[in-house]
Amino acid sequence: MREKAEIFFDAVTCVREALVEEAQRHVFRRRSRRPQYLALAACAALAVCLGLFSLLPAGGGGNKAAGGSGVDGSNAAPPPAAADEAPRDPLPEQSLSGEPSPDAPEAAVLTALVREVRDTWLLVEALPDGERFAPGELLEVDASGAAELPALECGDKIAVRFTRAVQEPGAPVRIEGVEEIALLAGDGTE
């Protein structure tokens, strides 16, 4: 029995090199408490939104009835036609032609080293060639919006084109609005 196990032990040594190398580079997907934290964060965000909504004046509340605001409805200006209504959303929008509107935020590019690869996000370490983030700073990249996601592994050098960086207290900066992720060669070229 023991001899059989030893033959298997020797046999495992003969496993193909590529498989061994892949196993050494693999980073296990940790079953963390992250979903719980996300749920808590979502609840907190919802509470903040509701709080802000209740502070808004009646006109800003969308379809809220004018009578409920304490303002005389008869003196209120007539609501503009829906087609003429200017967008209230402060977030930039794209025009119908698909061209970005002049107010659209400019995309920034971050170069970083991949530290963890997950289904829809990456943990990366900022490289010193950018000004926006400190070298070595850990950032979460939401890759769900990227047009094409190359096969990435830990240690890969990447360039990320993005539009937003969100900082929440006690958490790494989250890179959102990711348009493109490109794998760079060791010398920084794509």
Place this chain on the structure above:
Amino acid sequence: MEDVQIIDLYWRRDEEAIRATDAKYGSFCHRLAMNILHSFQDSEECVSDTYGRCWDTMPPRRPGSLRAYLGTIIRNLSISRYRAARAQKRFGGAEVLLSELQDCVPAPENVQRTVEAAELGGLISGWLEGLDREDRALFLRRYWNGDPVKDLAGELGVRPNALTKRLLRLREGLRVHLEREGVAV
């Protein structure tokens, strides 16, 4: 330093190759040897022997993955050392004499065993390729690297018992695969 550059140093017979190998893969080699031998001194000697073996075999060898190549050498050396130590402990002088004499004569059993292991290694590789990446990495980190279950469970964020069950299922899967391939298990 990239692996290709280190291998080039070996090919140029530059002793810097060994220093570079030790700097990049020293801790990996030590851990692998320690996982098998559980002795710092023996592990140290195995690692030194591994570097010597690399020096002797490159050239002509040009491994695709230096880490896997080093790991294979260190596993073989560590397993041999483990077997020698076990034989010495169990059977004393006679076993040592036999193992010394064994080197002087052609040993068909050993040759057969090596061939068997290589064939079996190919079958195991085939089975591993059919697994998902995580299971494949898990199996190899446990049975190729010899990483303790506790450490792997920590990396995965699961309890050691859960991981033990998962490894058991993987071994069962391998047994079924080998039986299907006609290997008497």
